[in-house]
Amino acid sequence: MSKFRETAMKSLSGDGHDHVSCVAEALQRAEDICAARGARLTKLRRHVLQLIWESGHAPIGAYELLRRLDKEHASAVPPTVYRALDFLIEQGLVHRIESLNAFVGCASPQEEHVGQFLICQSCGTAAEMNDARIDRAIEKVAAELGFATNGRVIEVRGLCPACRGAEA
Amino acid sequence: MSKFRETAMKSLSGDGHDHVSCVAEALQRAEDICAARGARLTKLRRHVLQLIWESGHAPIGAYELLRRLDKEHASAVPPTVYRALDFLIEQGLVHRIESLNAFVGCASPQEEHVGQFLICQSCGTAAEMNDARIDRAIEKVAAELGFATNGRVIEVRGLCPACRGAEA
DNA sequence: CGATCTATCGTTACAGTATAACATTATAAA
DNA sequence: TTTATAATGTTATACTGTAACGATAGATCG
Numbered sequence: 001m002s003k004f005r006e007t008a009m010k011s012l013s014g015d016g017h018d019h020v021s022c023v024a025e026a027l028q029r030a031e032d033i034c035a036a037r038g039a040r041l042t043k044l045r046r047h048v049l050q051l052i053w054e055s056g057h058a059p060i061g062a063y064e065l066l067r068r069l070d071k072e073h074a075s076a077v078p079p080t081v082y083r084a085l086d087f088l089i090e091q092g093l094v095h096r097i098e099s100l101n102a103f104v105g106c107a108s109p110q111e112e113h114v115g116q117f118l119i120c121q122s123c124g125t126a127a128e129m130n131d132a133r134i135d136r137a138i139e140k141v142a143a144e145l146g147f148a149t150n151g152r153v154i155e156v157r158g159l160c161p162a163c164r165g166a167e168a
Numbered sequence: 169m170s171k172f173r174e175t176a177m178k179s180l181s182g183d184g185h186d187h188v189s190c191v192a193e194a195l196q197r198a199e200d201i202c203a204a205r206g207a208r209l210t211k212l213r214r215h216v217l218q219l220i221w222e223s224g225h226a227p228i229g230a231y232e233l234l235r236r237l238d239k240e241h242a243s244a245v246p247p248t249v250y251r252a253l254d255f256l257i258e259q260g261l262v263h264r265i266e267s268l269n270a271f272v273g274c275a276s277p278q279e280e281h282v283g284q285f286l287i288c289q290s291c292g293t294a295a296e297m298n299d300a301r302i303d304r305a306i307e308k309v310a311a312e313l314g315f316a317t318n319g320r321v322i323e324v325r326g327l328c329p330a331c332r333g334a335e336a
Numbered sequence: 337c338g339a340t341c342t343a344t345c346g347t348t349a350c351a352g353t354a355t356a357a358c359a360t361t362a363t364a365a366a
Numbered sequence: 367t368t369t370a371t372a373a374t375g376t377t378a379t380a381c382t383g384t385a386a387c388g389a390t391a392g393a394t395c396g
Contacts, residue, residue, distance in 0.1 A: 004313040040363085042373070063352065075375060082354065083374075098266040099321045101353065101382095118315045129309050137305040138324060141297050145172040146329035147286045153267045155321040156306060161314035208392090210344070231381070243346060250383065251345075269353095269382065 002161040004118065008057045008127035010107045023053040026105055030093050033109055039091055047073065048084040052094060052105050058124035059102030097126065099155045116154040122163035129154075170329040172286065176225045176295035178275045191221040194273055198261050201277055207259055215241065216252040220262060220273050226292035227270030265294065267323045284322040290331035297322075 001017070009017045030049055034041040041049075051068050052060055062081050069076045085103055088094035094103050095115040106115070107128040116129040134154065142149050169185070177185045198217055202209040209217075219236050220228055230249050237244045253271055256262035262271050263283040274283070275296040284297040302322065310317050 002314050004315050007313055040372080044374075061352085062354080077376070078354065079356090079376085080374075087373095098323070118310060118313065118317075120315075121318065127313065127315075129313070131305070131309045134302070134305045134309060137299070137302045138322075141299045141302060142286060142324060142326065145175055145286065145295065145297070146170050146332075147172050147288075147295075147324070147326055148332055149286075149324050149326040150289065151325045153321055153323040153325075154306075155266070156310060156315070156317050157319045157321075158310065158315050158317040164314075164316055208343080212345075229381085230383080245347070246383065247347085247385090248345075255344095 004127055004160045005125075005162070007118075007129065008107075008125050008160075010128075019056060023050060026053045029109060030091075033093070034091060037091070039087075044073070044080070045084045045087050048081060049088055049093060049105070052088075052103055055104075057104070057126060059097045059100050059104040059119070059126050061100075061102045065103070095128075097155060098153045099157070114152050114154070116156075118156050118158065118160070120160035120163055121157050122159055122166075125160055127160075172295055172328045173293075173330070175286075175297065176275075176293050176328075178296075187224060191218065194221045197277060198259075201261070202259065205259070207255075212241070212248070213252045213255050216249060217256055217261060217273070220256075220271055223272075225272070225294060227265045227268050227272040227287070227294050229268075229270045233271070263296075265323060266321045267325070282320050282322070284324075286324050286326065286328070288328035288331055289325050290327055290334075293328055295328075 005017070009019075009022060027046065027050055030041055030046070033039075047069060048065060051065050062078070062085060065085075066076055066078065066081045069081060073080075085094065085096075089096060089103075092109045093106055095106050095117070096103055097117060097119065100119070104117075104126050108130065111130075113130045114135070116131060116134055118127045118129060119125070138152065138154075139149060173185070177187075177190060195214065195218055198209055198214070201207075215237060216233060219233050230246070230253060233253075234244055234246065234249045237249060241248075253262065253264075257264060257271075260277045261274055263274050263285070264271055265285060265287065268287070272285075272294050276298065279298075281298045282303070284299060284302055286295045286297060287293070306320065306322075307317060
């Protein structure tokens with residue numbers, strides 16, 4: 001398994017990637033984190049989080065979530081999903097990918113971090129780098145200009161190892 | 169003048185910032201670049217570019233451009249402005265700010281670069297860093313993961329020196 | 337020059353993304 | 367229980383972006 005895939009699919013089970021367990025683990029982590037904070041991971045919010053993870057490490061749009069939610073939640077409308085997303089993002093369980101208007105599960109919700117993503121243009125997989133060297137480089141340049149940072153968007157497009165190999 | 173302002177307002181005239189000249193210089197640069205390439209900077213495209221620069225180093229949305237364009241161009245509709253933006257971006261004269269759905273004039277359209285922005289949440293000013301150290305850090309991490317990069321979004325939110333000072 | 341080809345622009349319609357505002361229900365706290 | 371607060375339901379609408387096709391204007395070539 002490539003380092004890219006390892007990074008994208010952090011909660012891997014052994015060598016392959018058992019995505020069913022991966023989703024289950026992500027949901028369990030979310031339960032634990034919310035319980036510890038007294039935040040309410042309601043049925044609806046949990047369902048949205050599950051759909052995000054079931055998208056398989058590829059960012060998914062709000063309206064696609066809405067379509068999938070609709071199957072078991074007839075009253076779902078845009079505010080339904082956007083409010084759930086607001087909560088999940090606030091709790092650090094989900095990241096928004098600005099360049100795609102889409103959402104992806106956070107790989108390490110327990111740790112403080114901004115999101116730094118590598119996004120494959122072919123398969124759609126997004127891997128969270130969260131590399132301190134990149135953070136430091138940015139902080140350094142910002143500091144040199146007297147700029148106080150307060151959040152950032154780091155989204156790198158390109159091709160993951162698997163899709164590079166598969167090219168004609 | 170702070171380094172941030174110097175960076176944001178690269179074509180500064182002396183110590184202060186003569187924005188009228190700044191806009192004129194940006195338009196002249198664009199004329200030159202397009203002429204050299206045989207690209208057609210039409211009246212419409214030039215007008216949109218001018219409106220972007222007249223926004224004063226703060227990113228401006230497509231529909232706000234449309235409203236301003238409308239005053240002298242009654243037939244303007246969304247495709248009018250989006251097509252002009254497509255051209256300007258393709259020519260490297262304008263950058264899109266993904267996290268704001270907005271557009272800003274490129275500070276150095278002659279040089280090859282991706283856009284790296286510091287964006288003040290208070291005054292809206294966007295400064296282009298284009299720092300090679302940040303590029304290198306990102307390329308390094310991507311390479312370690314076997315990821316071939318092909319474009320990126322680097323947008324740092326925060327407070328510029330002037331707005332930090334002005335805080336209560 | 338006139339015919340032709342292509343890029344640009346006009347025009348209509350619509351798709352996709354996101355939020356405001358207020359009513360209702362469920363949960364927690366007193 | 368009563369009360370307060372958080373969450374959800376509901377309707378409507380705002381904002382952002384594109385598809386598709388026709389009309390026009392500039393370039394190219396005989």
